[in-house]
Amino acid sequence: MSDRQITYLTDALIITCIVQASHADNVVKAAQNVGAQGATVTYARGTGVRERMGLMGVAIDEQKEMVRIIVSQEQSDRVFEAMYLAGELDKPGMGIMFMNKLDRIATYIPDEVLAEAAEPKAKAKPKAKAAPKKRKTATRRPVKKASK
């Protein structure tokens, strides 16, 4: 039996935002300002909207940047709105963004953070009236060791 473990996180969403090249930094900054931890940016090439905009299309950069941010369910709307406004997506041809629900995430979570998260439950005294059940957002299970 291996001592390695995976911690699964749930109740998270991935926000994908496609904007013109060099606009991604503003979008990422806005997301971080409202609580997003980090972002991943990749480069892409877009087509469609430039052709449909006719002459105005020449002002739209064909080179795009794609921002992906993973956020918790609670902060998703706030981050989505901040990114939308920072990317000026309410203007024609500026880009598009969407949000997908994730089944689960796995990443390294320090033991002390996990212990801290579990602590309030252990300390909580039983109440006369049962509180509504909270959804489990992290589960941990052992995993087989694989050669790198």
Added chain:
Amino acid sequence: MITEIGAFMHKGEGLRLMNELHDDEKILGIYVEAGRTEDLFAFREFGSASENDIVTILVDTRHATKIFDLICSKMGLDEPQSGMVFQMRVQ
């Protein structure tokens, strides 16, 4: 039903993972992209960002958990600074 598994990892790790998994018959497709990330790795080449690979794997939902665990294990997610894996259903 198809499930998409995505992974953010260090630069160069994406191709290595693709080479390791491309013979697996349960996997329908693997795609590797290169990008930059903020706040995922401590080593930062460009201001606050560092280079990374993004791997997208399409797999039948029946095998998703097995492949997900395999990727987690190969990436060594029980160590800090090793990246992130996520899974979502494709409708």
